[in-house]
């Protein structure tokens with residue numbers, strides 16, 4: 106009887122609200138355990154209901170709206186990838202903009218002729234499980250199958266993993282990387298190489314747009330250099346737009 110009571114109490118303590126997608130929280134990244142496989146089915150998140158989305162966009166202030174429409178317009182009108190940094194101090198509303206943009210782009214890409222609902226057009230990633238959970242996204246390691254705790258020497262994907270990511274990302278257009286201050290230059294270079302491999306392209310980041318979100322005055326990378334230090338790659342084109 107007492108044991109049953111204890112079990113029930115334990116269950117209550119680990120209970121996660123049903124709308125929070127607990128499977129997205131990858132504790133391995135926070136405690137340093139390697140990720141072996143990505144749950145690539147989980148990469149596409151459901152869209153907000155239309156009324157909630159409209160309320161969210163209406164709530165954006167002038168600066169937030171400027172950025173929101175700038176990215177949206179680019180994605181709708183230009184063929185070339187965009188590389189942009191959304192920054193600002195803690196609590197200025199970066200996550201709100203990210204959420205609004207994610208939903209706007211999801212709506213746009215899924216309404217394109219021939220769009221397949223299984224395609225991942227947009228990826229939301231963050232360097233740690235906690236940060237990924239905050240944006241209901243994935244960790245960089247799990248989304249791109251990057252082995253943890255093995256340094257940044259590039260390890261090419263085996264053909265079976267590569268094939269499954271190629272299928273999933275064949276129409277990948279844009280990646281949001283939150284908490285960019287915690288992404289070091291080693292990891293940034295790794296992301297670039299991984300995307301080139303997945304997209305079979307020699308273009309930077311495999312030709313996928315990158316929106317980095319964060320505040321470089323916040324947390325710095327662990328076991329890696331600042332993103333702007335000692336880059337072994339020439340990321341000059343990233344500064345052009």
Ligand SMILES: Nc1ncnc2c1ncn2[C@@H]1O[C@H](COP(=O)(O)OP(=O)(O)OP(=O)(O)O)[C@@H](O)[C@H]1O
Nearest residue numbers: 164165166169194195196197198199200201202320
């Ligand atoms: N335009 C806005 N109008 C009203 N409230 C807003 C607006 N933008 C953001 N907020 C609110 O401000 C708070 C902080 O916003 P948010 O989490 O998006 O900031 P942030 O820049 O991502 O912060 P951090 O860098 O700490 O992650 C939230 O409660 C959010 O709902």
